Amino acid sequence: MADIGVQLMMLKDQVAADGMYPVLEKLKDMNIASVEVSQIPMTEENTAALERGVTELGIKVGALSVALEAGALSGADSLEADYDKILADCRRLDVRFLRIGMMPFEAMVSQEATEAWAAKVEPYAARLKEDGVTLCYHNHHVDLHKYDNGERIFDVVRRVAPNLHFEVDLHWVQRGGMAPLDMLKAYAGVCKLIHVKDYRVTSLPQEAIDLMTAGKIMEGYEKFVNIIEFAEVGQGNMNWPDLLPASVEAGAEFFFIEQDMTYGRDPYDCIRDSREYLTSIGW
Template sequence: MKDLHTKIALQLYTVREHLKTPQGVEHSLKKIHDIGYQAVELAGITCLDDVSLRRLFDAYQLTCCSMHVSIAQVADGLDNTIERMNILGCSHIAVAWSGPEYRTVEGVRQLAQILDRAGKRLRESGLMLSYHNHKFEFEKIGEYVMLEHLLRLTDPQYLMLELDVCWAQLGGANPAAWIRKAQGRIWAAHYKDATIKNDAPVLAEVGEGNLDWPGIIQASEEANVAVYIVEQDTCERDSFDSIAISYRNLRALGAQ
């Protein structure tokens, strides 16, 4: 990401409804480029092989800064994952989800062992592994919340944290405080917002909800977070309009 003029990237899951055909992927990548994004995080494109996808990324001047993967893809399929990363020019992957079996003291210990082993191998190849959180990682398991257990049980050399600031807030945590707490272990952060409608949380474009963005961005800068990845799991307007709003708002808030 050092050669980019902005830290702001897009998680492609946000526009997934447009990524079901090769033509849809190309049209979407052009729109993403035209909005101003220079990097994307890959998730769930199955209609193109990685070589074809890399050609499209290059054609629209988009860096594949990261890729979401499953636990199985790092536990049992790491050779294939590394091959894919090399084809895509991607130096970072994030495990996107852990099942209920890992949400106990023993389970999180097993998860830590899996991630440490994979992270060591990736680091030896010049690549990087992170864990991406949702809300449940902020539920206490004994003395600590699950995410604290995971960071305590893993080697900082081998496992980073891709902190989703909105899920952290909805899980009862303070995103800026967590960025500072995990300083040195956050290469990328997921940026999305949330508001309340009919007494329930609703995901929103960055800057259109209730999160403290000046505080989050300041903490991210102080912690040397390299990439701010816009993601919005559900959009109330057209998803391309949503990602454009998030991009503009982040630039207006001072994100570079």
């Protein structure tokens, strides 16, 4: 059974304010087995605290975030400039997976641009494989965009970069219009990491009703269609009792709870609710 972990992006403010180790202690108390590091710099201080968490708390570091090129928007260490440091961090923390959170926007504008980006990634994915680390690509809804030849963006990535595996964000697959079970089946064997977050449709906002009543149909319609939220696991429409076993069958080794926006709630409370739901269905 895959570990239930947390995407530390949810707690980046808490890490900055309180330090990494106290955050890990709180997660351990919530029955969280692993973490994925994103949007948190891999400084010596944070790396040492993660190492302490591995040793003293038994929390695994399931994956670290990297960028392809230096200066990328993510702020993560880059494979281009920091390969040796990244590999040293992996070995120090016993990390077997790295993940690229998103390709640059300019790589999404055409099939040729996507192919060019994937071709740059492939040598690093192959090199990391030789060094015992699997590089994964994290999808968003845009990665389900189809080019004229019928290939989705992530189809192009898989074709051009066969050593690059996937971190499947099931919420974004759903938002992109593909059934998550279909995605897992189509990419069985290369779905190594899974982002577990729910897909909530909120109630119709009064603003939409008021605009339509006032005759501002299109303005009201925009408010009507944009009622999707990121949700605590179990508080949306995703079919987790089927999705989690299917993810394991597809090759998943880590599940990371993630909620991009918590809408004013304390992220610890959101994580606790998600973890308790997963426990209630046998995970």
